[in-house]
Amino acid sequence: GAVVSQHPSWVICKSGTSVKIECRSLDFQATTMFWYRQFPKQSLMLMATSNEGSKATYEQGVEKDKFLINHASLTLSTLTVTSAHPEDSSFYICSASLAGRWNTEAFFGQGTRLTVV
Amino acid sequence: AQSVTQLGSHVSVSEGALVLLRCNYSSSVPPYLFWYVQYPNQGLQLLLKYTSAATLVKGINGFEAEFKKSETSFHLTKPSAHMSDAAEYFCAVIRSGGYNKLIFGAGTRLAVHP
Numbered sequence: 001g002a003v004v005s006q007h008p009s010w011v012i013c014k015s016g017t018s019v020k021i022e023c024r025s026l027d028f029q030a031t032t033m034f035w036y037r038q039f040p041k042q043s044l045m046l047m048a049t050s051n052e053g054s055k056a057t058y059e060q061g062v063e064k065d066k067f068l069i070n071h072a073s074l075t076l077s078t079l080t081v082t083s084a085h086p087e088d089s090s091f092y093i094c095s096a097s098l099a100g101r102w103n104t105e106a107f108f109g110q111g112t113r114l115t116v117v
Numbered sequence: 118a119q120s121v122t123q124l125g126s127h128v129s130v131s132e133g134a135l136v137l138l139r140c141n142y143s144s145s146v147p148p149y150l151f152w153y154v155q156y157p158n159q160g161l162q163l164l165l166k167y168t169s170a171a172t173l174v175k176g177i178n179g180f181e182a183e184f185k186k187s188e189t190s191f192h193l194t195k196p197s198a199h200m201s202d203a204a205e206y207f208c209a210v211i212r213s214g215g216y217n218k219l220i221f222g223a224g225t226r227l228a229v230h231p
Contacts, residue, residue, distance in 0.1 A: 006160070034218065043207065043221045044161075093160050097217040104168075105151060106217055108160035 002028045004096050006109025013084055013116055021079045021112045023094030029074040030096035034106065035067070038091040050077040084116045119144045119210045121191075123222035131230050136180075136195040138225045140208030143189065149211040150191045151219070152182055154204050161207065167191060178202070203229045 003026040013019050023033055031052050036044040048069050049057040056069035066088075068080040077096075081088050091113050095106040124139040142148050149168050153161040165176025172184045182193045191208060206225050212218040 004160075009158075032217070041226075043223045044219075046218060046220075049218065091158075095161075095219070104217060105163045105166050106219060108153075108162070110160040111158065113158060 002026075002096075002098065002107045004030075004094065004107045004109040006094055006112055008112060009110060010113040011115070013114070015085055015116055016083055018080055018082045019084055019114060021081075021092055021094075021114075023077045023079070023096070023109050025075045025096045025107075028096075028098055030077075030098070031074065033071060033077040033094055033096045035069065035077075035079050036093045036095065038093060038111075040091075044093060047079075081114065084114070086116045089114055089116045119146075119148060119212050119220055121150075121208045121210050121220060121222040123206075123208050123225050125225055126223060127226050127228065129228040129230065130198045132200055133197050136193070136198045136202065136227065138193040138206050138208075138227065140182075140191045140193065140222060141189050142191060142208075142210050144210060150182075150184065151209045151211075152176065152180070152191075152193050153207045153209060153221075155207065155224075156204050164193070164206075198227075198229045200229050200231070203227055 005024045007022045033050040035047045038044045047062045050069045050071040052071045058064045071077040093111040094109045120143045122141045151166045152164040155161050164180050165174045167184045175181045180195045208222040209219040
């Protein structure tokens with residue numbers, strides 16, 4: 001199956017700093033990638049849709065200036081948490097689907113646990 | 118709008134017993150449904166998917182699910198639980214509008230006891 005790699009798998013940062021998380025599709029092209037956030041013992045909440053070569057689409061209630069998304073190529077999307085605060089601590093997961101294929105399964109990265117201290 | 122509801126946030130079974138994880142969906146259009154499994158501190162792995170073909174879907178690790186339109190259900194089953202099945206399970210539906218956006222249920226944590 002298709003492989004999505006997410007890096008780093010965990011990160012600890014100081015409050016006020018920025019953190020970048022990478023999501024790569026290793027063996028396929030992904031026109032669209034998705035970023036989810038998962039709080040402890042809760043489900044995944046879609047944050048934004050990352051579109052290659054264009055602006056990301058954010059879900060209602062997600063601060064676009066806080067969570068910067070860049071999708072510069074068909075295999076890489078990045079999520080930057082800017083001026084991180086303890087409440088941004090969470091598990092962030094990206095997913096991608098095969099380019100040009102709809103209503104198919106998404107392939108997930110292994111997730112990044114962000115802890116802001 | 119599409120949605121899924123997972124009944125039971127925690128399910129506990131004995132090793133070798135039947136596993137039944139419940140998922141009901143709401144959709145105004147024929148749904149595309151998925152079951153994913155998540156192990157601690159990991160991403161999600163696809164178990165199986167329903168895409169309007171056969172109503173009984175077989176997945177990996179011995180899991181299967183049956184799409185029942187009359188009951189708007191897509192329950193996940195496995196005849197005999199194994200200790201390695203202990204994990205969090207999510208039912209999901211693709212949100213209308215394409216782009217493969219997933220809406221997840223709240224999740225069910227499966228515990229398997231010896």
